[in-house]
Amino acid sequence: MQLDDRGYRRYWDEERETLDPRERDKLILERIKHQLRYVYAELPFYRRHYDAHGFKPDQVQTLEDFTTKVPVIKKWMLVEDQRENPVFGSYSGVKDPEEIARIHGSSGTSGVPTMYSVSRKDLERSREVTALAMWALGARPRDIAQIGFPFSLFFGGWGPLQGLEAVGATVFPVGNIDSQRHLELMQKVGSTIFSATPSYCQHLIGVAAKLGIDLASSTIERLIVGGEPGGSLPGTRELLTEAWGASVHDSGSTSEMYPFNTNVTAVPENGVLLINDEVYSEIVDREDPNVPLPHGERGGIVYTHLWRESQPMIRFWSGDETYMLHDWPTSCGRTYPRLPEGITGRLDDMLLIRGANIYPSAVETVLRRIDALGPEFQIIVERKGAMDEMSVQCELTHQAAATLGAERRAEVARRAGEELKRELNVRIPVELLEPDTLPPTVFKARRVVDRRTEATTA
Numbered sequence: 001m002q003l004d005d006r007g008y009r010r011y012w013d014e015e016r017e018t019l020d021p022r023e024r025d026k027l028i029l030e031r032i033k034h035q036l037r038y039v040y041a042e043l044p045f046y047r048r049h050y051d052a053h054g055f056k057p058d059q060v061q062t063l064e065d066f067t068t069k070v071p072v073i074k075k076w077m078l079v080e081d082q083r084e085n086p087v088f089g090s091y092s093g094v095k096d097p098e099e100i101a102r103i104h105g106s107s108g109t110s111g112v113p114t115m116y117s118v119s120r121k122d123l124e125r126s127r128e129v130t131a132l133a134m135w136a137l138g139a140r141p142r143d144i145a146q147i148g149f150p151f152s153l154f155f156g157g158w159g160p161l162q163g164l165e166a167v168g169a170t171v172f173p174v175g176n177i178d179s180q181r182h183l184e185l186m187q188k189v190g191s192t193i194f195s196a197t198p199s200y201c202q203h204l205i206g207v208a209a210k211l212g213i214d215l216a217s218s219t220i221e222r223l224i225v226g227g228e229p230g231g232s233l234p235g236t237r238e239l240l241t242e243a244w245g246a247s248v249h250d251s252g253s254t255s256e257m258y259p260f261n262t263n264v265t266a267v268p269e270n271g272v273l274l275i276n277d278e279v280y281s282e283i284v285d286r287e288d289p290n291v292p293l294p295h296g297e298r299g300g301i302v303y304t305h306l307w308r309e310s311q312p313m314i315r316f317w318s319g320d321e322t323y324m325l326h327d328w329p330t331s332c333g334r335t336y337p338r339l340p341e342g343i344t345g346r347l348d349d350m351l352l353i354r355g356a357n358i359y360p361s362a363v364e365t366v367l368r369r370i371d372a373l374g375p376e377f378q379i380i381v382e383r384k385g386a387m388d389e390m391s392v393q394c395e396l397t398h399q400a401a402a403t404l405g406a407e408r409r410a411e412v413a414r415r416a417g418e419e420l421k422r423e424l425n426v427r428i429p430v431e432l433l434e435p436d437t438l439p440p441t442v443f444k445a446r447r448v449v450d451r452r453t454e455a456t457t458a
Contacts, residue, residue, distance in 0.1 A: 002333075006142070010333070012135035012167070014203070017279065017334045021326070024277050024335070025063060031306040032066055033057070038216055045081050045091035046314065049073065053272040061201055062290070063266045069224075072289045072317040073301055078114055078256070088117045093310045100310070104254055105153040109162070113153065116255060118312035126259035129278045130163030136266040136273065136332070137249040139193060139221055141168035146186055148196035149178035149227065155255045156227055163261060170192070170327065179207045179440075191220045198230035198240065199445035202375030205243045206435065209398055216245035225336070226252025228444045229320070229361045232265065232272055232342025235368025239375075244392055250342045254318050256304045256311075263339070270331040271338040278306040281337070282315075283324045286347060298323045300347055301339075321345050321359070346347045347449065351381060353390050356426045360447045363392060363428075366419045373401035376438040392430040398435045 002010040038059035039046035081089040086281040101120040103104040105113040149157030225231035231250030249265040286292035305312040328335040345359035374395040
């Protein structure tokens with residue numbers, strides 16, 4: 001058994017994590033065949049969906065068959081099915097209500113939350129694989145893990161809580177409280193791990209600066225971030241690493257894919273590992289999800305539950321963009337594939353500005369390079385004539401606001417505009433704002449303000 005530099009075993013499940021990928025692919029294919037037979041026979045949602053596409057489970061004999069022949073499912077289909085078959089839809093898979101261990105839901109930003117049920121059997125299996133993920137990112141029994149995700153309908157903090165408890169860490173489930181209080185409690189108990197969205201971790205940098213707290217010299221050694229893209233974006237990761245004096249570990253996919261911590265930045269940090277013998281991941285064409293893409297090419301990521309029986313997702317179109325490499329073994333010795341930059345953005349967040357495809361995450365990556373800019377920014381999209389145009393509003397840091405005169409501020413705005421044009425090939429005006437002008441991000445960031453509808457209805 002290999003040991004790490006703290007004297008703990010290096011792997012949570014060494015045989016599983018270092019298995020020859022060719023042998024793992026055989027196991028994955030068998031689980032895929034099992035899941036296809038199960039959902040077709042037992043879950044009306046899938047039978048209707050597959051019959052409508054002329055698909056039958058016995059058509060899958062290889063992993064390539066799976067990608068090229070099985071139709072994807074999308075979030076709107078789940079919402080519609082739950083509306084017609086309340087509460088959990090005709091893909092529930094739970095026949096006896098006593099089997100349900102947990103009920104959660106989406107945030108319902110569109111008005112109707114998607115409801116999730118987790119069976120007792122699936123909850124226990126999730127505990128094991130999430131423990132594997134937390135162990136891979138470096139969590140150990142000696143750690144005190146403070147969780148800043150809200151403990152609510154949203155799955156957010158519940159996954160890390162379950163996995164961190166399973167590895168024996170001391171868990172401090174603080175949840176959604178005042179930011180100053182978070183920092184005070186962090187110092188008081190000596191937390192070594194903090195878990196939240198990357199946006200909220202950035203927000204706390206500014207709060208700490210106002211309070212005179214030096215985060216870089218705090219007891220925090222690791223940040224576990226998720227809930228939105230950002231934790232693997234180079235600029236954001238570097239900003240968080242420097243300001244917190246801690247390593248940054250991206251973890252999480254989507255609520256539908258619980259256990260969602262099967263995407264995780266292990267130690268040493270070299271991209272996001274995909275624990276794909278639990279949740280199988282594919283990179284496919286943005287327009288046709290039955291067209292697989294070569295390793296290294298960017299596309300949409302599609303997920304499949306290999307073991308889950310309650311509300312299993314089979315080829316779930318997440319709407320996230322990324323690319324994958326199969327260059328095993330990785331620097332941590334595991335033989336899973338990896339996402340070198342994690343989730344790079346949301347495909348449905350893409351903006352078409354003067355012929356260029358622009359993602360908010362790409363704008364964020366550029367802005368993080370400018371030292372004088374604080375964590376908060378927003379993208380303004382407007383219709384001018386026949387074209388869509390965008391501009392960016394960025395807050396200054398408190399230090400920059402106090403020390404920079406008009407000439408230096410103009411230089412910062414000019415540099416930010418030049419960097420955006422160089423990276424995105426579009427001229428984007430940049431406006432600097434005083435600190436605390438924009439609403440603070442205390443959960444997930446809302447970066448785009450779309451004023452095109454306002455122009456249409458005016």
